[in-house]
Amino acid sequence: MAFLKAFSLRGFKTFARPTELVFEPGVTVIIGPNGSGKSNLADAVLWALGEQSPGTLRGKAMQDVIFAGSDGHKASGAAEVRLLFENSGGAFPGGYAEVEITRRLLRDGTSHYVVNGVPRRLLDVQELCAAVGLGREMHSVISQGRVEELLNSSPAARRALVEEAAGLMLLKKRRERTATKLERVSADLARVGDIEHEVRNALRPLKQQVNAAQRHQELSERIARVEATLTLREIMELEAQQNRLTREVATVTERRQEAERELTQLRTSRENEERGFTQALAVREAQAATVNRIQSEARRLRERRDDLAQRIGRWEADLGRLERREAVDGADLANVQARLAALGHPEGWGVGRLAKVRSLGQQVTVELERLRPLAVRSREQEDAHKDRILDLEGARSRDRQKAELLEREIAELSRRRGHAQTKGVEAGEAVEVLRQELAVTLRRRDEAAAAAEPAAAAARAAAATAAAARQQLGEARAASRRAEERVATLEGRARIARQTAERREGLPDGARELLRTLGSAGLLVEHLDVRPGFERAVAAALGPLADAVLVEGRVSAELLAGTAGTMEVLAAVDGVWDGAGSRGAVDGPAGTEALGPEEPGPWSLWEVIGVPSGVRSVLMRLLPEVVVVRELREADAAADDSGRAGGRLVVTLSGELLRGEFHAARRVAAGPEALLRARRAVEELERELREARTALAEAQEAAVAAERTLGEAHAEREAREKAAAAARTEAAQLIEEAEGMERRLRDATEVAERLQTEGEHLVAAETSLREEAEYLRESVIEAERELQESRVVLAAEREQASRVRETVARLEEKRAQASVLEARLRERVRAHEAEHARVTGECSLLQGRLAGVRRRVQALRAALPAARDLLGVMEALAERGAGFAAQAEAQIQVSRQTTAGFADMLRRMADRESHLQRTLTDCSEEAVDLQVRLAHEQDALGDARERLGVLKQRHLSPRAVTAEEAGALDVDVAETKVEQLRRRLEALGPVNPLADREYRETAERLAFLEEQRKDLEDSLNELRRIIRDLDEHTTRVFSEFFTQTAANFAEMVAVLFPGGRGELRLEEAVEAEPGEPEEDTVDRGLRRPPAGVQIFIKLPQKAPRTLTLLSGGEKALAAIAFLFALFLARPCPFYILDEVEAALDDINIGRFLSLVRRYQDRTQFLIITHQRRTMEIADTLYGVTMGTDGVSRVLSRRLRSGAPETEARAG
Known part of the structure; x- marks a missing residue:
């Protein structure tokens, strides 16, 4: 109790x-x-x-x-x-x-x-x-005044007393906590449901945006694929054109190189011909001189006439020749001068055109530098107008949506005006109730938080206790294992020692035979208890007796005769064994202490051995007085003063014997000594084994106790941890409840305040919303107008930008043409300079030669009149020199023909050289044109490849386009398809590129909310079940306890009011409201008010009275009867x-x-x-x-x- x-x-x-x-x-x-x-x-x-x-x-x-x-x-x-x-x-x-x-x-x-x-x-x-x-x-505890209060209390308060006495308060608190949690879970479920509904509503437009974005992406990919195919087709055509131009450039270059090689060869041949022509002229002049000398030398007179005639003829011939030569050279000089005039001066002909071309190129570059920023600004302005159009379209769309939302809000405001008025009063009442509940919950939360930390500290202390108990258990088990190992080791050593003692190594054969024959016989040394350390000394002192055999009773002479030859000593002793066949009592103070290093000697033999009394008497008769010393130097003090041969025997610990003044010998009896040591070892090991077994038993008991302590510590720790967990859970629940109630109170307060002011502001808000809607409609119209203007401006900007880009492209082309023309002019200038230098040299040569011919013609023309005057005089001489002159003329004619052949060859070579020079110039011009075209094609090919790379970078479909597909493409059909796809893409309008990600995130959130809703529904059902179980259990226990309490009350009233009757009754339970199912009550965590307890008392010889009409003493007795009725049903530890x-x-x-x-x-x-x-x-x-x-x-x-x-x- x-x-x-x-x-x-x-x-x-x-x-x-x-x-x-x-x-x-x-x-x-x-x-x-x-x-x-x-x-x-x-x-x-x-x-x-x-x-x-x-x-x-x-x-x-x-x-x-x-x-x-x-x-x-x-x-x-x-x-x-x-x-x-x-x-x-x-x-x-x-x-x-x-x-x-x-x-x-x-x-x-x-x-x-x-x-x-x-x-x-x-x-x-x-x-x-x-x-x-x-x-x-x-x-x-019934305090002063509590008696009357007990009777005057309400039936519900009396029921609370009965429930407390029945031990139902824990269940009621548990139900209250469960009901609070049920209400919180219901609110969470409603909130999750609202959020899920909002997310579902937001998911549908996102799905439409995703479809539009996917359609936009699909059309963009299709357009990109067709454009990539067209671009690839263009690249293939440009590559083919580039290859063709490359081949043409190679052909023209080869032709030019061939012409240059032929021109070089022709110039070499012409130089050779010119040298032959000069040599022919020199030969002809040498022949004429030789003729003159011959005629002069043939006849001096005639020679003079002949010479004069020859000179006249030569001069005439020379004059004719020179005149012809002058004509030829004049014609050649005229041709050369004409060609030189046609070529013109290199500086005046090429530098002017080259400077003009360079100036034109610089002008084109300046114009390009001026137009490029303009093109960039045009592109930026176009992008800005595009952005503005997108902004205007977005603003227009938002304004339209806002206008629609405002229309719906205006309709909603009209409905909320009536709803707010009805909810205002309800919100005020809910705020007051929540404030009271929050005060109670905050107090419970503070108490729970204050109690959680002590519970955690107790759990930690219990865990530390369990860890210490676990450590003690480990130490106990380790000690037990060590004890078991020591016991096993000692048992093995003891077994070996016993086996050694039983083998009796070193024993004579006669003794073994006697021991085998006589089962009751035993060795003398086996009956001696020798102090540790004295085994060798005792064996030496015993001498032959160390191998002696002890026999109980008398031994026959035949047995002795059969074994005497193999034995040193055989002794028969009576009274060695007791009646049970074991060894008799041992006399002597041998002890078990080992010999210490500082222990003083000498010792008597009987001080170091213990023997049975019968054996002792025999040994005392057989052995002299024996003294044991440590070393021989101590023997003088122990020797017999008489010095007789039969005097005291001194034995050292090492087995040396000293009898009287003579050192007998060192006796080593290995067998007896080993047997004595083995017996001593067996005894010591058995003693240690007993101690080890005792320690093992103690260690096992300690391990069992440690296990028991550990189990108790684990149980205590689990209990403490459960208590701490329960404390933390309770604290967390109360904190959650307090936070939830604070949120609910804030929400309820806000709702009340909002509802209080909402009705006043709804009309103003509706008017404001209508004005805002009208403003938004005007804003939509203004946005439409600005959008149309922006589109017109964008078209103009696009047209201007297109013109600027075309101008830039044209100027780029002109700059490239100027560069090519400049290169071609430089080449032509170099060729013209080479040709001008060659023709200038030829003209100078001809002019020098023509000047010499003219001087000679003038000289001959001046000398001919005088020579003709002398001709008559010299006719005779001429006739005589005619033969020589004719001959000389013939030779000169031959030389003239040779020089004429050379001149004709030089003219043909000059014509050929001129033709080759024109061919070389044409090839250079053609090569430059082809290189310019090739450069344009390369630029176009780079632009096409760049466009294709951009398409592949931005889209996926162009990456799968193949050359075969591009080669088989119909360009007109493809361009028409691109235009159609672009119109369809523009028809889609602006799309949300992030719609897919937003849709996935919203879908994931919806799935998470659905999972949370299902979890909350499961929790709600579980909480309903717990509340129903608690209600059923509480009702059953209360019914049983109340029945017993009512019976006890009737008995107590009969004792305290003899002849009276008392009764406890339950009030009629409050029925649920019509149409309100039980589940709705449970869902709200509520409970129908329980039936109260009524007290009825009928006093003897009095009409039934209500409790308020009883006297003070009757009320006290009635209260005592009620208290004792509760006590008898379930006693408390004490009553005050x-x-x-x-x-x-x-x-x-x-x-x-x-x-x-x-x-x-x-x-x-x-x-x-x-x-x-x-x-x-x-x-x-x-x-x-x-x-x-x-x-x-x-x-x-x-x-x-x-x-x-x-x-x-x-x-």
Whole structure:
């Protein structure tokens, strides 16, 4: 049975000093004068168990329970009450033998709860007390005035008392938490549903935008594919044209090179011919001179006539020849001068044209530099107009949408005007209710947060305890393993030592035979207990006796004769074994301590060995006096002073023998010594084995204890962790509840304020919206006008930009032509300069030669008249020289023909050279033209490839276009298709390029919301099921408990009111509203008001009365009957009755006390009273007094203990 074992308080109300009251099962009576502080003890119990109402504790604020100070005593800084319960019966959960509950309150209002030394929350204390029937209604503590309050309370309050006594408070709190969570989940579900509806509505236009964007993308790809095919077709044609022009350039270049080679060869041949012509002239002149010399030498006179005639003939011939030569040279010079005139001066002919071409190129470049910024500005202006058109179209679309939305909002405002008026009042009421609920939840949240950290600390401490227990278990198991290993090692060593001892190595064959023949025989050394370290000395001292065999009783002579030849000594001793066949008692102080390095000697033989008494007597007869020393140098002190041969025998630890003054020998008896050492080792190992087994058993017991401790630590840790988790969960739930309620309160307040002002602003808002709609319609019209103007301006800008681009292209072409023309002119200038230099040289040669011919002609013309005058004189001479002259003339004719042939050849070579020069010039001009065309084709090919690369970069479809497809393309059909696709693309209008991503994101959000909605629906159904289960369980338990309580009440009324009857009835339950299903009530987390408890009493010889018409004594008895009915149904650990019998007379007091005596063995009664008869039944009596200092003191006396009466002062 659980009961209140001790009760201590400090700084609580009038108990300023530490005060402790010790209680026992039975009846404890507390007495004292009025105002001494008796009732403060009952208030302290209520307060320690979690009472939160200052009014119940007879105060205005909770700080009123702290001692406020008095004369000679300063005010306390805190109030503390400790309740200690006996829990050997396990009524309180947790498995503790004692349960201590402590509450401490500071001046700042901070309150702390401690259960068994661990900080707890108020909720934990309430749940702990509710397990034994000590709930928040506290039916077990009846303070002053509570009797009448109990009877005057409502049926619902009485039902709460019954439920508390039945132990249903935990279930009710759990249902309240579940109902709150249900309401929160319902609100979340509604909010998720609204969001899901909005997302679904937003998804449809996004889908349309996605379709439009996909259609736009598809058309763009198709256009790009066709344009890419056309561009690829253009590239293929340009490449073919480029290849053809390249071949033509190669052909023209080859022709030019061939002409240059032929021209070079022709010039070489002409130079050779000119040298031959000069040589022929020189030969002809040499022949004429030779003829003249011959004629002169033939006849001096005739020679003179002949010479004169020859000279005249020569001069005439020379004159004719020179005249012809002059004519030829004149004609040649005229031709050369004509050609030189035709060629003109190189500087005047080429430089002017080249400067003109360069000037034209610079003008074109300047014009291009001027037009390029204009083209860029035109493109920028075009883009700006495009952007403005897009902005205007977007603004127009937005204005249209806004106008439509405003129309719908205007209609919605009309509907909301009526709706706002009806919701305003409801919102105000909801705000007030939420404020009250929020205050309660915030208080519970603070208490839960304060209790969560102690629970976590307790869990951490339990975890540390479990870790320590786990470490202890590991150490215990390790020790157990080490002990097992030591036991196994020692067992093996002991087994080997026993086997060594049993083998008896070094034993003579005769001894072995005798031992085998006589089963009862044994070796002498096996009956000796030798001190460790003295084995070799003892074996040496025994000498031949070390191999002796001990036999029980007499031995036949035949046996001795058969074995004597193989033995040193054979001894037969009586009384060696006891009656059981084991070795007899051993005499002597051999001991088991090993020889220490500092232990002084010498030692007597009998000090280092222990032998049975029978064997000892035989050995004393057979052995001389033996002294054992460490070394021989110590033998002098131990030697026999007589020096007789049969004197003292001195033996060293190493086995050296010394008899008298003579050193006998070093005797080494390996067999006996080993046997002695083996026996000693066996004994020591067996002793160590026993110790190791004992240690193993202790280690195993320690491991078992550690496992048990670890299990308890794990259980404690799990319990602490569960408690901490529950505390954290509770704190988190309360925080969520508080946040949710704060949000709901803010929302409700905002709704109320909004609804309050919404009705006033709706008309103004509607008017404003209509004005805004009209403004938007005008804005749409203005946007249409600006859009049309922008489109016109854009068309003009496009046309101007097109013209600028055409001009730029034309100028680019002219600049390229000028560059080509400049290159061609430079080439022609170089050729003209070479030709001009050659013709100039030829003209100079001809002019020099013609000047010489003319001088000779003039000289001959001047000499001929004189020569003709002399001709007559010299006719005779001429006739004689005619033969020679004719001959010379013939030779000269031949030379003339030769020179004429040379001249004709030179003229033909000049004509050919002129033809080749013209051919070379034509080839150069043609090559330049072809290179210009090739450059244009290369530029066009680069532009086409760049366009194709841009298309492939921006679109995917052009990347799949092949050369075969481009080759088979019909260009006209393709261009028509592109125009059609462009018109379809323009018909689509502007599209949203981000629509696909927005649609995917919105779809993912919708899927997430659907999943959240399903989870919330599952949670909602689970919470409904939990509430239904709790309601069913609560109803069943309450029904059973109430039936028992009603029966007990009828019995108590019969005892307290002899002849009277009492009855407890349940009120009729409130039915649900018509048309309201049960599920709707559960969904709102609500519960129909439970049926209250009515009390009916029929007193003997009186008409049935209501409780309010009973007298004071009858009310007290009725309340006592109700309390005892609850007690009998489910007893509490204790009951505190504060002057409940004050209104009773002696007879009724006797009836009340008879109930107390009858049931005092089932619970504990603490009665505060002034009645002497009540004092008489007390087992323990406490008296409360108050001195002049205003501090309460407690005196105690035990009345039924059987010991002498004592009086003590508490506090």
